[in-house]
Amino acid sequence: MVVFQTDPCGIICIVSTYMAVLYADYAVVVHFVIPSMSSTLWGAANAILFNILLFLLTVSHLRAVLSDPGIVPLPHAGIGYPDMQLEPKKENKEAGWSMCMKCDTYRPPRAHHCRICRRCIRRMDHHCPWINNCVGEFNQKFFLQFLFYVGLCSMYAISLCVASWIVDPHGSGANRHTRVIHTVILIVECILFGMFVMAIGCDQVSAILSDETLVEQVKREGPKRHKQSGMAMMTEVFGRSPSVLWLCPLQSNTQEARRTVQYVV
Numbered sequence: 001m002v003v004f005q006t007d008p009c010g011i012i013c014i015v016s017t018y019m020a021v022l023y024a025d026y027a028v029v030v031h032f033v034i035p036s037m038s039s040t041l042w043g044a045a046n047a048i049l050f051n052i053l054l055f056l057l058t059v060s061h062l063r064a065v066l067s068d069p070g071i072v073p074l075p076h077a078g079i080g081y082p083d084m085q086l087e088p089k090k091e092n093k094e095a096g097w098s099m100c101m102k103c104d105t106y107r108p109p110r111a112h113h114c115r116i117c118r119r120c121i122r123r124m125d126h127h128c129p130w131i132n133n134c135v136g137e138f139n140q141k142f143f144l145q146f147l148f149y150v151g152l153c154s155m156y157a158i159s160l161c162v163a164s165w166i167v168d169p170h171g172s173g174a175n176r177h178t179r180v181i182h183t184v185i186l187i188v189e190c191i192l193f194g195m196f197v198m199a200i201g202c203d204q205v206s207a208i209l210s211d212e213t214l215v216e217q218v219k220r221e222g223p224k225r226h227k228q229s230g231m232a233m234m235t236e237v238f239g240r241s242p243s244v245l246w247l248c249p250l251q252s253n254t255q256e257a258r259r260t261v262q263y264v265v
Contacts, residue, residue, distance in 0.1 A: 001068040001071075002066050002067075002068075003066065003067070003068050003069075003071070003133065004065070004066060004132070005116065005117060005132050005133060007116050007129070007132055009129050010116075010129045010130075010131075010132025010133070011132060013129040013130045013132065014065065014130070014131075014132050017061065017130060018058075020189060020193065021054060021057065021058065023185075023186075023189070024054075024153065024157055024186060024189065024190070025050070025051065025054055027157075027182045027185070027186045028047075028050055028157050028160050028161070028186070029047050029050070029051075031178065031179050031182045032160050032161050032163075032164035032179075032182075033046055033047045033050075033160060033164065034047075035164070035168060035175065035179070036163075036164040036165075036167040036168035037163075037164065037167060046160055049156075050153070050156055050157070050160065053149060053152060053153050053156060054149075054153060056145075056149050056247075056248075056249060057146065057149035057150060057153055059249045059250060060142050060145035060146040060149055060249035061131065061142075061146045063139070063142040063249055064131040064133065064135075064139050064142035064143045064145075064146050065131045065132055065133055066133075067133075067138060067139040067142060068138050068139070069117075069121050069122075069124070069133055069134040069135065069136030069137070069138055069139045069140075070111075070121050070122030070123060070124070070134075070136035070137035070138045070139075071117070071119045071120070071121060071122075072100075072103065072105065072107050072108065072111050072119065072120040072121070072122060074103060074104075074105055074119075075104075075105050096108070096109030096110070097109060098111075100113050100120050102118075103119060103120050105120070107120040108122060110122065110123045110124075110213070110216070111123070111124065112124040112215045114127050114134050116134075117133070117134055121134045121136040121137075122136055122137040122138070123136055123137035123140075123213060124136045124213060124215055125140065125204070125207065125213040125214045125215065126213075126214045126215065128143065131143060131146070135204075140204075140208075140237050141237050141238045141239070141246070142249060143204070144201065144204055144205075144237070144238075145247055145248075145249045147197040147200055147201040147204065148201065148247055149247075150193055150194070150197045151194050151197045151198055151201065154189075154190035154191070154193055154194030154197075155190070155194060157186060157190050158186075158187055158190050158191075158194075161183055161186055161187060164179075165183070208233050208234060208237055209230050209233055209234075211225060211227070211228065211233055234246075239251070
């Protein structure tokens with residue numbers, strides 16, 4: 001199911017993200033690779049590889065933006081005030097089900113209400129304006145892929161920038177001044193975005209391995225299950241495909257296929 005939030009802040013962040021990506025591609029190819037490496041296969045290979053990484057970054061970002069994060073479906077009829085005085089069925093209560101007064105429905109374990117999406121999200125970690133969506137059970141892997149490719153592209157862009165100055169340290173006239181300006185802008189952009197996504201990525205991996213989302217950490221709710229191995233936790237997020245494919249955003253979303261679970265309240 002495709003979703004898109006109309007939050008102004010999120011839309012501005014999405015536009016800013018793609019402007020930064022387009023600028024990085026323009027600066028790397030036009031001002032660093034072509035002037036200093038265009039006469040070699042090495043230059044062509046780097047330009048192609050950099051654009052492949054940007055393509056994977058874009059795909060993973062779009063899938064994180066447009067994928068259903070795990071929205072809890074609303075009942076055909078609201079619970080109603082008399083029902084709100086009742087507790088969930090015993091089997092559901094023991095399983096960790098709770099009631100959301102804002103959505104007027106019961107929600108499964110580890111689901112939380114997002115005030116921006118205005119819905120309850122399964123295993124909600126947080127709402128991220130950079131994807132204009134919640135990071136939840138069904139799209140967390142795309143969010144992690146996006147963070148990975150942003151960090152990788154940032155390091156690669158800085159490497160190509162430095163390499164171009166090593167190969168062609170002098171340049172010529174006005175082109176040299178333009179190259180200096182783009183060098184400063186690109187390195188600042190890459191450092192800021194690179195450090196930002198590295199910090200968030202470390203938090204995400206730590207949360208997965210500890211089996212505790214950011215919302216649960218803030219609320220001090222603690223892990224909901226018995227401790228499992230790190231590989232089991234990562235497999236739960238990325239699916240049962242081979243681990244070498246975990247960073248490929250072109251696969252089908254096996255997590256969202258679990259939407260067939262029936263909600264019995």
